[in-house]
Amino acid sequence: MAQQAEASTLGMWIFLVTEVMFFGGLFTAYLIYRIWYPEAWAEGSRELDIQLGAFNTAVLIGSSLTMALAVRAAQTNKQRATVGWLISTMVLGLVFLVVKFFEYKHKYDLGHIPGPNFHFEGVHASQVEIFLSLYFAMTGLHALHMLIGFGIMTAITIMAVRGRFSSEWSTPVELAGLYWHFVDIVWIFLFPLLYLVDRAGHFA
Amino acid sequence: MSTTAAAASPVTYLNEKTTVASWLLTKDHKRIGLMYMLTVTLAFVVGAVFAGLIRLELATPAGDLLSSDTYNRVFTAHGVAMVFFVLIPVVPAVLGNFVLPLMLGAKDVAFPKLNLLSWYVFILGMTVTFSAIVMGGVDTGWTFYPPFSTEGSDSNVMLAGVGIFITGFSSILTGLNFMVTIHRMRAPGLTWFRLPLFVWALYATSLIQVLGTPVVAITVLMVALERFAHLGFFDPRLGGDPVLFQHLFWFYSHPAVYIMILPPMGAISEVIACFSRKNIFGYSFVAFSSMAIAVFGFLVWAHHIFVAGISPYSAMVFSFLTYAVAVPSAVKTFNWTATLYRGAIWMRAPMIWVFGFLGLFLVGGLTGLFTASLGIDIHIHDTYFVVAHFHYIMVGGAIMGYFAGLHFWWPKMTGRMYNDTAAKTSAVLVFVGFNLTFFPQFILGYLGMPRRYHMYPPEFQVLNVMSTGGAAILAVGYLLPMIYLTYSFFKGEQAGSNPWMATGLEWTTQSPPLPHNFADQPVVTEGAYEYSKREMKVA
Numbered sequence A: 001m002a003q004q005a006e007a008s009t010l011g012m013w014i015f016l017v018t019e020v021m022f023f024g025g026l027f028t029a030y031l032i033y034r035i036w037y038p039e040a041w042a043e044g045s046r047e048l049d050i051q052l053g054a055f056n057t058a059v060l061i062g063s064s065l066t067m068a069l070a071v072r073a074a075q076t077n078k079q080r081a082t083v084g085w086l087i088s089t090m091v092l093g094l095v096f097l098v099v100k101f102f103e104y105k106h107k108y109d110l111g112h113i114p115g116p117n118f119h120f121e122g123v124h125a126s127q128v129e130i131f132l133s134l135y136f137a138m139t140g141l142h143a144l145h146m147l148i149g150f151g152i153m154t155a156i157t158i159m160a161v162r163g164r165f166s167s168e169w170s171t172p173v174e175l176a177g178l179y180w181h182f183v184d185i186v187w188i189f190l191f192p193l194l195y196l197v198d199r200a201g202h203f204a
Numbered sequence B: 001m002s003t004t005a006a007a008a009s010p011v012t013y014l015n016e017k018t019t020v021a022s023w024l025l026t027k028d029h030k031r032i033g034l035m036y037m038l039t040v041t042l043a044f045v046v047g048a049v050f051a052g053l054i055r056l057e058l059a060t061p062a063g064d065l066l067s068s069d070t071y072n073r074v075f076t077a078h079g080v081a082m083v084f085f086v087l088i089p090v091v092p093a094v095l096g097n098f099v100l101p102l103m104l105g106a107k108d109v110a111f112p113k114l115n116l117l118s119w120y121v122f123i124l125g126m127t128v129t130f131s132a133i134v135m136g137g138v139d140t141g142w143t144f145y146p147p148f149s150t151e152g153s154d155s156n157v158m159l160a161g162v163g164i165f166i167t168g169f170s171s172i173l174t175g176l177n178f179m180v181t182i183h184r185m186r187a188p189g190l191t192w193f194r195l196p197l198f199v200w201a202l203y204a205t206s207l208i209q210v211l212g213t214p215v216v217a218i219t220v221l222m223v224a225l226e227r228f229a230h231l232g233f234f235d236p237r238l239g240g241d242p243v244l245f246q247h248l249f250w251f252y253s254h255p256a257v258y259i260m261i262l263p264p265m266g267a268i269s270e271v272i273a274c275f276s277r278k279n280i281f282g283y284s285f286v287a288f289s290s291m292a293i294a295v296f297g298f299l300v301w302a303h304h305i306f307v308a309g310i311s312p313y314s315a316m317v318f319s320f321l322t323y324a325v326a327v328p329s330a331v332k333t334f335n336w337t338a339t340l341y342r343g344a345i346w347m348r349a350p351m352i353w354v355f356g357f358l359g360l361f362l363v364g365g366l367t368g369l370f371t372a373s374l375g376i377d378i379h380i381h382d383t384y385f386v387v388a389h390f391h392y393i394m395v396g397g398a399i400m401g402y403f404a405g406l407h408f409w410w411p412k413m414t415g416r417m418y419n420d421t422a423a424k425t426s427a428v429l430v431f432v433g434f435n436l437t438f439f440p441q442f443i444l445g446y447l448g449m450p451r452r453y454h455m456y457p458p459e460f461q462v463l464n465v466m467s468t469g470g471a472a473i474l475a476v477g478y479l480l481p482m483i484y485l486t487y488s489f490f491k492g493e494q495a496g497s498n499p500w501m502a503t504g505l506e507w508t509t510q511s512p513p514l515p516h517n518f519a520d521q522p523v524v525t526e527g528a529y530e531y532s533k534r535e536m537k538v539a
């Protein structure tokens, strides 16, 4: 059992490495274009809602805390606490996604969706379109990972309700935790890269 | 294991359960390996039919058999089928799945369910991609370069892209599974430096699969998002850079060449040691060269972009690094040759395939240095020289190596022998046919015939007819194994547990193996290739 748990954990870490490389492609594109078009990046970044972004960052960090507490509770045979912390994690995840939805909707109303109907008042409109393309791809892919995490959490919570975990065996909670923290960390990088470009003196 | 047990037809992984469901729901790595073999063979036939169409069209200078547009779709289908559904999975997913746990003295891979899932993901990806081909095809080439793939092409780019995206996950899952298996499932006493070199090769390959595949996945996804959601990543009208796609694409697709060639190289090491009756020369050099290739293979991608617009300085660096990555491959080749030297060489069929591999891989590798050289590359870029070069590596190297390994492990997989003469004939036919097909293409490319055109000036016809004739011989060479191996599967004589008197744990269990591989947990006390000790024991 212990050996199997060790193998699963190693497998999860390797999977997270593939995830890093997966997001890495987008980060590379971001890096190249940011070096090429710094003004457009500043212009595009100032269009994003820094308050909502900061709020969501806090929400996700909070959800990482509740997740860590869920893992701890599972390892120490506290079934009710495990379920409670898992549900709190899911609620915080949901808050994040709802906020994200309203951010997207606001962008849609302004015509800031890349494509034939893209509309942007500014000097560097077409390069801002690249910035926003990356914004939607990166945050969209991140949100997709949150949704997948939501599905995993649901399954784990059901298992926890049925009392499947104990100090002997809590591997699924730990693996779900690793995944959830990874998704959080991606956001920790996304927030400054997307929302905080050239903000000094431009707080809106 | 003993002859009396064989007479009573013992339980094997093949006859334990025989219903269709018992195969489709199996978690046995050996059955999954065989299922991959059938799937990959099917893809190989599809890819080969398209190759045949290409060679038929090119038998005459006029574009008479296929229109230029159809021709684009035909060579794309050939490339996509062969690269993603044959070359990348063929050795890891078929031979690797079958022998890796046996070599480690393990019951199975670390995650048997995940292993089965990877096969289903593969089937799904293949179905989606092939349906894109059936429903009219794709005309971008297997490389999907924008802006043609994002807005120029009106073919099924999206569907093919989705299929390749899905297939990538199968590759990642296999790599992940193998890495954990090698870390966690080794028999007692099986230290890293007692591992067979095939295992080292699979480990290095898994590393590339895990690190590289997600990058091509995101790249394909970006093309898809640009094509259908109009996100502008590579759109030059917005200031985007199509060459960025090429960087991302080749960041995976150059290392992918090592996914194709490293596992066959591992198989070659096994066969050479066994049929020279010697320890492999410089074991640790061969093992580390696999790891070196895996690492340095990630640092050379831009040699595909020398003429697409990169700075002369980065071109010089990438040219240099490309020369450097040839060193570990050369180390392997020298070590194999040194192993043969003064070996008691046993000329059975697997060894003939090995000799074919050595010759073809040598030519492929050396012509790779031509293409790595900045000045020469400008002359031969996008010509048949490049086509010939990578076929020497991928077909002459990878597929020859696959057949060497397949002929080596076939008696273990099926418990039966095949006709040695037929197998040798097939190896010779493939070698002759291959050289006749592809050597003229070096000359054609040098003379300036570009790739991916369905017509050419009449002065190139003689060499093209040679190439088409060679392809016909090659086809016979590849059809033969399908016949004699199928015959062997049902009617071949019993092989016994170790027909080659080989070292390695996979040869210590019965053939075909038990459902859970070993009756007792094997314990390892010596290195992988102690053939000298073995001869004494046999004598």
Ligand SMILES: [Cu+2]
Binding pocket: B253, B254, B257, B300, B301, B303, B304
């Ligand atoms: Cu390359």
